[in-house]
Amino acid sequence: MDQRYATSPDNVPGMDTAELRRRYLVQDLFAPGEVRAVYTHHDRVVLAGISPVGTPLELGTFPEIRSEHFFDHREAGIVNVGGTGTVTVDGVEHVLTKGSCLYVGRGAQVVSFAATDADGDDGAASFYLISAPAHTAYPTTLVEAGQGTQRELGDALTSNRRTLNQYIHEQGVRSCQVVMGVTRLHPGSMWNTMPAHTHDRRTECYLYFDLPADARVIHLMGEPTESRHLVVGDREAVISPSWSVHSGVGSASYAFVWAMAGENQSFDDMDGFAISDLR
Ligand SMILES: O=C(O)C(=O)C[C@H](O)C(=O)CO
Numbered sequence: 001m002d003q004r005y006a007t008s009p010d011n012v013p014g015m016d017t018a019e020l021r022r023r024y025l026v027q028d029l030f031a032p033g034e035v036r037a038v039y040t041h042h043d044r045v046v047l048a049g050i051s052p053v054g055t056p057l058e059l060g061t062f063p064e065i066r067s068e069h070f071f072d073h074r075e076a077g078i079v080n081v082g083g084t085g086t087v088t089v090d091g092v093e094h095v096l097t098k099g100s101c102l103y104v105g106r107g108a109q110v111v112s113f114a115a116t117d118a119d120g121d122d123g124a125a126s127f128y129l130i131s132a133p134a135h136t137a138y139p140t141t142l143v144e145a146g147q148g149t150q151r152e153l154g155d156a157l158t159s160n161r162r163t164l165n166q167y168i169h170e171q172g173v174r175s176c177q178v179v180m181g182v183t184r185l186h187p188g189s190m191w192n193t194m195p196a197h198t199h200d201r202r203t204e205c206y207l208y209f210d211l212p213a214d215a216r217v218i219h220l221m222g223e224p225t226e227s228r229h230l231v232v233g234d235r236e237a238v239i240s241p242s243w244s245v246h247s248g249v250g251s252a253s254y255a256f257v258w259a260m261a262g263e264n265q266s267f268d269d270m271d272g273f274a275i276s277d278l279r
């Protein structure tokens with residue numbers, strides 16, 4: 001598992017493009033027939049891409065987390081960004097259509113992933129997983145795409161009209177730390193999360209998907225008064241430490257999975273600032 005050690009905002013001004021990308025951008029998370037994982041020491045979040053083809057893939061443990069099973073002291077949220085597939089948790093099969101979200105609670109032992117419809121427009125199932133340490137076991141629960149709490153945000157006039165789906169959150173599927181959902185930009189809107197915010201209580205990760213192969217999202221990061229950018233492609237993720245802005249503009253339409261973990265689970269606990277204060 002790739003290790004990404006935690007960084008301070010003081011490190012950012014000294015980083016060139018390659019180092020910013022090495023620290024905060026996660027590329028190549030999805031490889032056919034493989035489980036790939038990254039451990040960020042920011043709130044000890046694990047990001048994984050699980051891409052079964054033909055035979056199912058099991059999520060085993062990793063030496064870095066020192067446990068017999070992956071979920072011995074962890075929980076996870078999983079969103080399928082590809083064609084329909086299944087996640088089987090200790091013998092119980094859950095069908096995940098594209099965009100659906102499964103919460104897996106602490107204590108699960110055998111968790112396996114399968115693609116069941118690889119021939120459709122979305123290709124084989126591609127499962128994106130975000131995990132954080134968990135102190136207790138909440139029930140494993142599926143939320144179908146679009147069935148969480150929906151918020152309509154932004155305006156077409158400011159090119160940021162979008163639908164935000166909250167799946168794992170305080171008023172929805174319960175968890176110890178993980179908060180997770182999917183936001184999709186409306187046709188013609190390109191900006192996400194603008195006006196932007198930070199939340200010093202939580203690390204957040206974005207996985208951009210449904211972006212055409214030749215398009216990119218220019219993702220803003222860094223402290224609001226010392227911003228930098230990452231150029232991000234389809235199915236690439238960004239690690240956003242608690243002190244970092246996370247907002248982006250696409251050169252084409254896109255969606256993204258957002259997920260957080262840390263001190264609290266209060267979605268609206270954000271430190272907002274005016275666009276005119278960005279530097
Ligand atoms: O479109 C948005 O705005 C978002 O999706 C915001 C993220 O959910 C977020 O940053 C939550 O803290």
Ligand SMILES: [Zn+2]
Nearest residue numbers: 197199204246
């Ligand atoms: Zn945020």
